[in-house]
Structures are given as structure tokens and as C-alpha cells.
Amino acid sequence: MSGALKAKEQLIRAVECDQIGRILEAQTLYQDGITQLMSFVETEPDENKRKAFVLRIKEYIDRADAIKARVNGKLMLGQVVDHISIEENDTGYDYDQIFGKYMDDKTIEILLEEPYMTQNYQYQNLIRFLELAITNCKNLKYFRLITKEYSDPKNPDQQKTNLGQIRADLERRYIVVSIKYEDTLHDRRIYLSNGYIIKIGRGLHFYKAANPMYSIGLVNYKYRKCLQTDVDVWRNNSAAS
Template identity: 60%
Template sequence: MNAKDILMRAVQCDQAGRILEAQHLYQDGIQILMDLVSGESDVAKKKVFYERIKEYIDRAEQIKDRVQKHVIRGELVTNIPIDDNATGNSYQSLFGKYLNAEVKEVLLEEPYLIEKYQFQNLVTFLELLVKNCRNIKYVRVVTKTDMKAPENQKNVLEQIRADMFRRNVTLSIKFEDTLHDRKIVLSNGYIIKIGRGLHFFKATNPLYSLGLCDYDFRKCLQTDVDIWRTKNFIA
């Protein structure tokens, strides 16, 4: 898409309350406009470009501030301690009831998406999103770069992104190598903070035993799950 189409799409998402996707599209559109203006020799046209760019930058910053305020504010709804070797703690059991038709966008901050089991956990989480949230349109995953095998990481994430696209869900991947905190932010106003992020399940032993597919049968590492409630993104 060209800059005009991307920015029109951004405005549509913005008006529909899908602000994470809108922010992503604004940033893409801004970059294309910046590339165009750098090659423009007409001073008057440059001025018009810069005025439009500033408008979109300001809006993208407003969205960023709104998301940050949502994440910072909120009330603790429940704390779920998980003991070492405990079972019955699948994603569905822990927070599935908060994944509903009101969820249109999700922000997942998960620093570690490197190992095979970590990608499997991500897919399991996304399966639950698509299954429970019939109106889901956009998921942003923020993670660290795999310094040892960055191309493999990108290839796996691209496979997942392409599959989500076929299901009419946009999956955006952002790399932040200083990322430490782990959280799941839902556009309906719930925030899920897990001490170990998505990766608190122990491997099945032996491999082909209960828990291989149904995580309620999996033994867990010790961790805590905090569920917070704040305003939804549209508010």
C-alpha cells in the first residue's frame, strides 16, 4: 500500500478504537512520507508534507501516551500463586475468561522467544486468542532479538505472522533488546502480568504423556499471576 492508503487505514482503525493497529499504521505511513519528502525539491510541497507528517506524528504520540497510561493505572483484580509442580494452570484456566468478544487488540510483551518450546507457548496463546476473541484484529508482540540465531527467530515469527494473516488477524513483531517486563494487555481493559511470562510450564516427562497438548496437565514452575483492571482502549 502507498502512504495515502496506509494512513487512511490508520484513521479508520483509530476511529474504530483499534489504537494499537492505528499506531502501527501511522508509523509506517509516516516513514513512507519521510522518504518521499527527502526526495522532493519543491519547497512548497515539502512544507505541505511536513505539516501532514507532524499531524500524524502527534496522533501516534497521543496513542502511545494513552496506552502507557492504561498500563500504568489500574486496580488489582486477583493474584494467583502457582506452586512448583502444580497442575491445572493452562492459559485458558488462568485468564481465559477475560479473553472475550470485547477484545479487538492485544499487546504481548514477552522478552524470550528463542527456543522451540517458547515459540510453541506463543502459538498456544495465539490459538486461545483466536478461539475466544471472535473480534480480534491485531496483536503486537514485543520481544528481544535472538543474538545467536536472529534469522531463525525471524523466520519462525514470520511463519506465525503469515498464519495469523490468513485468519484475518494482523500480527506485528517489534524487537526491543532492553525489554524485561512481561505482560499481556487486552483492549477490553484487563492486564495480565505473569512473573515468568508465557514460559512457566515444565516439559512433559516422558515426552508423550498427558500435558503434551493440554497444558492443564502440565507441571508448572513456581510463579505468580496478577490480573489488573483498567479502562479499555476506547475509553
């Protein structure tokens, strides 16, 4: 498929997602489609065609800017609806008990900002989170992960391999996945398209290792000891807009 055709398909899909309220996915499609179309235009020898493409690109950039403003508006914190203080060595706090009730069939998109995805237990935590999302969010269509890029000197492709496996598994379940790397990322945040924003001081990784390994809490995190952290759940009142 030529670059122009692929860009066109992505931009058409971006408009469709925008119209049905899948704005996180629309944002990604606009960005990717515009980038590909601009690359194609640079190699177009016909000046008149090039000018026509430039005008079309400007239209899509305007749409992308409008989507960005909507996304940023939905990521703004609104009203605090819950606060949980987890103390050192506390138990009884698996993901479902903390925020499972906010994940429902109105959640069609999820954004997870989690800086650290490098260790086996961190990938396991991500899987546990996604299992909860799939269970509770029956209409989930799009998942975006933003994390820091990490290259293990012994296995430089391990992070991309692991996240690629997770992406492939979700896509087999008809959930579109976007993975973005931001080296300056620090905040941890979960955005649910039904309007809830969950901020956890330590992100997903607030559980201690099972000690000894084969003890209660190895599989059911309700029994796993925690590190000290705070959880705030916010409700954005513009969720329906």
C-alpha cells in the same frame, strides 16, 4: 507503489483504526506511515511541495502523540481483580484456566510483551496462547508481539522465519500482526483491549518439559508441571474511553 502513496494509505488507515477504537493498530500505522513519508520528503526536489509535506507530517505526528498517550493510559495498571500463586511442580494451570475468562468477544486487540522467543517450546507456548485468543476473542483484529531479537549462530534467520510463519497464519485469519524487537525488554505483560492486563512473572514460559516426553501433560498443559511464578490480573478502568 510509490513511497508517498504507500505512506498515504497507511496514514488514512491509521485514522480509520483510531476512529473505530483499534488504537494499537493505529499507533503502528501512524509510526510506519510517518517514517515513510519523511523518507519521501527528503528526496522531494520541489521546495514548496516539501514544505507542504512537512506541515502534513506535523499534523500526523500530533495525532500519533495523542494515540501514544491513549495507549500508555490504557497500559497503566488499575484495580487488581485476581492473583494466583503457582508453586513449583503445581499442575492444573493451563492458559485457559488462568486468564481465559478475561479474553472475550470485546477483545479486538492484544499486545503481548514476551522477551524470550528463541526455543521451540517458546514458539509452541505462543501458539497455544494464540489458539486460546482465536477461540475466545471472536472479534480479534490485531495482535502485536514485542520480544527480544535473537540470532542463532547456526541459523541466524530462524526467529524471523518462525515468527513469520505465525504472522502469515494469523493474517490468513484476517488478524493484522505487528512484531517489534526491543533488546531492553524485560517485563512480561498481556494487554487485552477490553481493559484487562495480565502480568505473569515468567511470562508464557512457566511450564516444565514433559518428563518423560510421552506422558500425560505433553499436549494438555492442565496436566503439565509448572515452575514457581505469580500471576496478577488488573482491570484498567479507562478501557471504555
